[in-house]
Amino acid sequence: MSTYSYGIDFFDDATLETGIDTLLTRARKKVDPYKNVVDPFAILFQAAITYSKISNWQRLELARQSNKSLTNALGDFHQAMLGKLPGWESTGTSGGLVDLKHPLPFGVRQTPTLAEVKNKFNTMNASGQLKQFETFQDILRIPEYKSYTCYLIQVIQQAPHDDIPWKIPGRGEQENIRIISAPRVYALSTGDDQAFAKFLRAVIQVLEQRHGLTFDVEDEHALTDLLARVPGFSH
Known part of the structure; x- marks a missing residue:
């Protein structure tokens, strides 16, 4: 029997916990500061920029690699969670025409939907955007998806x-190639305009209870300030 302990009713505990566990496992994979040939100029300038000691370069390189792993894992996490929303299904990370499908009417046009998920607005450069747009055009020419x-x-x-x-x-x-925010997808899919904010709160609870995150009043203020700087996020 499914349980719902984190203040949301659109993801059960197992779905949310598994998604977060998978993300952290990927992001925490072992990194090697010597994976690439060491660039002494980069190390010198990085130390100057960050006011760090050159002897700390390994720590800086590990942080850089860890952040890259986290960025990649976050994209898959959001795809997986969006795919668990009512009406949606994820095609997985092994490829396919698109990341997500919604076979029932959705959005302004009230049609079945295919979607590609990007974690940030700058994930794609200009050529990447053009390629994705043309991919959408090609898909919409397929009789099944017209x-x-x-x-x-x-x-x-x-x-x-x-x-x-x-x-x-x-x-x-x-009109049939559109852009939308994840918070809006959550709102339309659940009928709750605050669904994405509640999802964020649920993620914090899981990280606190299962992964040792500490979250005090100072962190609360910092998060509120951070969210105020992100378009479309409410808190």
Whole structure:
């Protein structure tokens, strides 16, 4: 029997805990500061920029590699969790036309939906955006998907873009190729405008209870300030 201990009703405990455990396992994988040929110039300038001792370069390199692992793991985490929302399914991380499918009517156009998930607005450069846009165009030419809408879902946006045509340089607008924020997807999928904020709170609880995160009043204030700087996030 499913349990719901973290203040949300759209992910049960097992789904949320498994998603977070998987992310942390990937992000904590062993890193090697000597994986690449050492660049002494980079080490010198990095030490100057961060006001660190050169003897600490290993720690800095480990932090850099760990952050890269975390960034990659976060994208898969958000894809997996979005795929567990009502009406959605993830295609997994082994490839496929897109990351997510929603076979029932969704969004402004109320059509079945295919979606690609990106953790941040700057995950793709200009050529990557063009390639993704053209991929969506190709998908929508397939008879099976002609009535669908393709979405780019962004977790962290530079500015709020919620269910509007995706505009990229060199391509005209198409009503069936759109951009939307993850908070908006959570809201539309659950019927709760605060669903994404509640999801964030639930993640904090899991990290506290299962992974040793400490979260005090000072952290609360810091998080509130941080969220105020992220478009589309509420707290």
